[in-house]
Amino acid sequence: MKVHTYERAFLWLGALTLVACMAALVYGSLGLGLHLPTRGGEIDPQQVGATPPFDAPGVRQTGPNRYEVVVVGRIWSFAPAAIEIPAGADIEFTMTTPDVIHGFHIEGTRVNLMLIPGQITRARYRFERPGEYAILCHEYCGVGHHTMNAKVVVK
Amino acid sequence: MKATPTVLDPSGFELPAADRRWLRWTIYIGYVALTAGIFHGLAQALSYANIDILKFFPGLKGYYQGLTAHGVANALVFTFAFSNGFLPLMTARALSRPLVGWLTAAVFVVLLAGNLLVIYAVVTNQASVLYTSYAPLQAHWTYYLGLVLVVVSTWLALANMLVVYRGWRRANPGARVPLLAYISVVSYVMWFLASLPIATSFLGFLLPWSLGLMEKVDPLLTRTLFWFTGHAIVYAWLLPAYVSWYALVPRQAGGRLISDSYTRIVFILFLLLSIPTGFHHQYTDPGIPEAIKAVHAVLTFGVFFPSLATAFSVVAALEIGGRSRGGRGLLGWVTKLPWGDPSLAAQMLAMLTFVLGGVSGLINASFTMNQVIHNTTWVPGHFHLTVGSAVTLTHMGVAFWLVPYLTGRGLWSRGQALTSAWVYTIGVLIFARGMIAAGLEGMPRRTFRVAMTYSNPAWDFGGMLTGIGGTLMFFGIAQFFIVIAMTALSGPRGAHPRDVPVSETLTAPAATGWERHLDRIGLWVAVTIALCVIAYGPFLAMYLPARLVSPGFRLF
Numbered sequence: 091m092k093v094h095t096y097e098r099a100f101l102w103l104g105a106l107t108l109v110a111c112m113a114a115l116v117y118g119s120l121g122l123g124l125h126l127p128t129r130g131g132e133i134d135p136q137q138v139g140a141t142p143p144f145d146a147p148g149v150r151q152t153g154p155n156r157y158e159v160v161v162v163g164r165i166w167s168f169a170p171a172a173i174e175i176p177a178g179a180d181i182e183f184t185m186t187t188p189d190v191i192h193g194f195h196i197e198g199t200r201v202n203l204m205l206i207p208g209q210i211t212r213a214r215y216r217f218e219r220p221g222e223y224a225i226l227c228h229e230y231c232g233v234g235h236h237t238m239n240a241k242v243v244v245k
Numbered sequence: 246m247k248a249t250p251t252v253l254d255p256s257g258f259e260l261p262a263a264d265r266r267w268l269r270w271t272i273y274i275g276y277v278a279l280t281a282g283i284f285h286g287l288a289q290a291l292s293y294a295n296i297d298i299l300k301f302f303p304g305l306k307g308y309y310q311g312l313t314a315h316g317v318a319n320a321l322v323f324t325f326a327f328s329n330g331f332l333p334l335m336t337a338r339a340l341s342r343p344l345v346g347w348l349t350a351a352v353f354v355v356l357l358a359g360n361l362l363v364i365y366a367v368v369t370n371q372a373s374v375l376y377t378s379y380a381p382l383q384a385h386w387t388y389y390l391g392l393v394l395v396v397v398s399t400w401l402a403l404a405n406m407l408v409v410y411r412g413w414r415r416a417n418p419g420a421r422v423p424l425l426a427y428i429s430v431v432s433y434v435m436w437f438l439a440s441l442p443i444a445t446s447f448l449g450f451l452l453p454w455s456l457g458l459m460e461k462v463d464p465l466l467t468r469t470l471f472w473f474t475g476h477a478i479v480y481a482w483l484l485p486a487y488v489s490w491y492a493l494v495p496r497q498a499g500g501r502l503i504s505d506s507y508t509r510i511v512f513i514l515f516l517l518l519s520i521p522t523g524f525h526h527q528y529t530d531p532g533i534p535e536a537i538k539a540v541h542a543v544l545t546f547g548v549f550f551p552s553l554a555t556a557f558s559v560v561a562a563l564e565i566g567g568r569s570r571g572g573r574g575l576l577g578w579v580t581k582l583p584w585g586d587p588s589l590a591a592q593m594l595a596m597l598t599f600v601l602g603g604v605s606g607l608i609n610a611s612f613t614m615n616q617v618i619h620n621t622t623w624v625p626g627h628f629h630l631t632v633g634s635a636v637t638l639t640h641m642g643v644a645f646w647l648v649p650y651l652t653g654r655g656l657w658s659r660g661q662a663l664t665s666a667w668v669y670t671i672g673v674l675i676f677a678r679g680m681i682a683a684g685l686e687g688m689p690r691r692t693f694r695v696a697m698t699y700s701n702p703a704w705d706f707g708g709m710l711t712g713i714g715g716t717l718m719f720f721g722i723a724q725f726f727i728v729i730a731m732t733a734l735s736g737p738r739g740a741h742p743r744d745v746p747v748s749e750t751l752t753a754p755a756a757t758g759w760e761r762h763l764d765r766i767g768l769w770v771a772v773t774i775a776l777c778v779i780a781y782g783p784f785l786a787m788y789l790p791a792r793l794v795s796p797g798f799r800l801f
Binding site (some may be wrong): 100119189202234235236 | 798
């Protein structure tokens with residue numbers, strides 16, 4: 091099979107660009123420690139309200155400058171509706187839903203996650219700048235979807 | 246160099262009248278679905294611009310009912326109705342053999358029946374679950390059964406193509422398969438394999454659950470099965486457009502396709518790599534190991550490669566056309582292309598917008614970077630530059646010769662056809678620019694902005710562009726529908742193309758050597774299945790059995 095010189099050059103250039111992009115992703119993940127959610131445990135969605143830690147959603151300190159934030163997303167609100175945490179602290183989110191699939195996006199950050207019935211979603215993040223951040227449900231979850239929001243207050 | 250045809254019989258081919266009628270009605274379902282779907286498309290675009298027109302939609306019970314209709318009609322029905330008509334026709338033409346009459350009719354009947362069931366469920370507001378059908382939102386059983394029938398219609402179309410294909414193989418032992426037939430068959434074989442997970446999800450879980458035969462379902466498993474099919478589905482929409490770009494567009498531009506083997510390799514790569522990439526739609530999901538997501542990220546980058554190869558090949562074919570028409574210099578050939586031909590112009594515009602679609606898609610695939618844009622309006626911004634432009638504009642362009650070919654009537658108005666493609670293109674570029682800009686500011690997709698209980702002024706500019714672009718898209722498609730309807734009803738009789746515009750290739754298929762193995766579709770199917778086992782096997786082995794934990798919710 092004959093491949094034209096220009097074509098060969100074009101394909102090599104394209105392939106090398108793809109490899110360079112992938113190298114950047116490997117660096118971001120392994121070098122900078124940016125991660126996607128992974129397996130975080132399972133739960134019976136109909137027992138969320140009776141299963142710790144989801145029986146008491148909120149913020150609790152787990153160590154020096156470390157906090158766990160427990161969130162339950164349900165139609166059509168998040169509990170807690172306002173998450174207050176200090177700037178610069180290591181935050182560990184532990185979340186689930188008792189009903190349908192919801193989204194959990196803290197605007198302006200890479201905390202962008204799905205809540206899926208039966209699964210526990212976990213993520214880590216550190217808010218460097220004080221301020222108010224909106225949390226939006228960004229997965230359709232029924233007629234009230236566009237009213238489902240909360241906020242993070244970083245002090 | 247001697248040019249070689251990509252079809253068995255370059256002199257022409259007479260499509261039987263019965264085939265002609267069923268194929269015509271099959272693709273008409275698609276054009277009607279496209280046009281029905283854009284009304285709510287307009288409402289959505291205007292909602293992002295903070296303008297509410299839903300009150301002018303009598304009978305509509307809510308935004309998400311309309312959004313479901315838009316997704317199902319435009320992404321599923323329009324695309325597959327077109328492919329169900331187009332790909333069997335291409336196979337029959339390339340091999341110069343008639344289709345199986347009852348199968349051609351069955352495709353239409355099953356597709357129509359599926360549509361009627363889905364329309365019933367959606368119109369009565371019993372299925373406002375959006376086209377992704379994520380459990381545990383539960384639709385009426387007619388919705389799931391209707392969508393299953395839409396998929397079954399694609400299987401019947403493939404069966405029809407395979408009967409023709411096998412018949413030809415038996416009659417021509419040892420001969421190379423004509424290129425147009427080969428790429429058409431590979432396209433729908435890929436889709437058949439890709440459709441099996443969603444068929445499993447719908448028939449094994451969602452349909453019995455909606456009928457009350459099963460109390461609970463597994464939301465993560467059904468979602469995973471959806472995306473097991475759901476990335477390949479976008480290639481199932483795209484590949485028929487590629488069939489036109491590779492095998493028909495060069496002829497329309499006065500050029501030639503540069504390489505036979507190269508084209509086959511591109512389609513084999515799509516067959517191999519379209520399916521084992523679905524977890525890149527689930528990067529932000531819990532319950533799936535990060536390492537498996539990383540494997541899918543690499544494979545998704547892999548499937549970008551055949552599209553890069555397509556970019557070169559298709560543009561090279563156009564350049565040959567432009568230069569043979571007197572084009573000179575580095576870019577002078579571009580202006581010499583027949584831009585006045587609405588069929589070719591629409592498809593060249595499709596290619597231009599697809600460059601942006603491809604690049605934005607690579608960003609979606611980029612692992613942790615996906616967290617910046619996941620489920621924001623960036624994502625529909627992206628896919629309106631792929632299925633909403635490359636595919637839609639190509640289907641429009643093809644319609645401008647296909648409807649005349651199938652009806653025996655000439656195109657009703659060349660000027661209006663041309664205008665519809667340009668208006669749609671300008672519209673989709675403005676629209677996608679707005680969606681992408683607002684998405685980067687976090688504007689959520691699939692959300693009724695007009696009624697939001699929160700707001701962000703950073704979304705205003707992007708939202709406004711979305712509204713303006715979406716309005717232009719609406720008028721582009723409306724005009725397209727008028728052109729097609731008028732062509733079918735009162736186009737000038739006899740002023741139609743007598744044959745499919747099939748291109749020649751510069752280099753012929755090799756009669757000996759390794760390239761003959763490219764024609765062994767069964768072999769490549771086996772490799773595809775092996776890749777799917779590698780990509781999905783570890784997750785399924787670790788995860789199964791299904792967690793049947795969620796009862797149905799009807800929140801609409």
